[in-house]
Amino acid sequence: MQTTKTSTTPLRQLALHSTTTCSSHATVYGKCILAAYTDIRKDSCKQEFEKFGQCLREAVCLPRND
Numbered sequence: 001m002q003t004t005k006t007s008t009t010p011l012r013q014l015a016l017h018s019t020t021t022c023s024s025h026a027t028v029y030g031k032c033i034l035a036a037y038t039d040i041r042k043d044s045c046k047q048e049f050e051k052f053g054q055c056l057r058e059a060v061c062l063p064r065n066d
Helices: 010-018 023-039 044-061
Strands: none
Touching: 010 023, 010 044, 023 044
């Protein structure tokens, strides 16, 4: 018989937080990418991406690798 794992894996936590806790940051980042997709350049949406990433790190309690 196979048992179901009740703990949340880091990947599930990331998926959960990216769609709930950090959804506003994800939306802003997505809109930035959408607005610039025909002429995207390196760091075009860097600030939005950094805010989204920071939100995810805080939500899943991961230290930042600087």
